Amino acid sequence: MTDHDPLVLINAFEVPEGRDDEFVAGWTAACEFLETQPGYLGTALHEAVVPGSEFRFVNVARWRTTDEFRAATSSEGFRAAAAGLAGFPSHPGLYRVART
Numbered sequence: 001m002t003d004h005d006p007l008v009l010i011n012a013f014e015v016p017e018g019r020d021d022e023f024v025a026g027w028t029a030a031c032e033f034l035e036t037q038p039g040y041l042g043t044a045l046h047e048a049v050v051p052g053s054e055f056r057f058v059n060v061a062r063w064r065t066t067d068e069f070r071a072a073t074s075s076e077g078f079r080a081a082a083a084g085l086a087g088f089p090s091h092p093g094l095y096r097v098a099r100t
Contacts, residue, residue, distance in 0.1 A: 006041050006062040011092040012055035026084025033081035039068025
């Protein structure tokens with residue numbers, strides 16, 4: 001690992017059963033905005049396969065730097081794009097690979 005390795009955003013979402021389509025629409029709108037931002041390197045949305053999971057959806061994204069992530073997610077554009085996620089509690093954290 002070096003200081004130049006990308007950061008990993010891991011964001012677990014609480015999505016009640018029956019609201020998947022609403023959540024995915026909100027996630028897609030936020031993702032489409034973030035794709036246009038400096039430092040964004042990609043993302044993947046994961047869905048739990050075990051019924052009753054506390055976090056039914058987990059987003060894993062890569063960012064070049066913490067500053068670029070913060071600039072993108074604190075912007076008015078992001079707040080507007082992510083409005084559809086407001087009803088889904090999230091648990092985000094930025095990480096670096098510690099061991100492989």
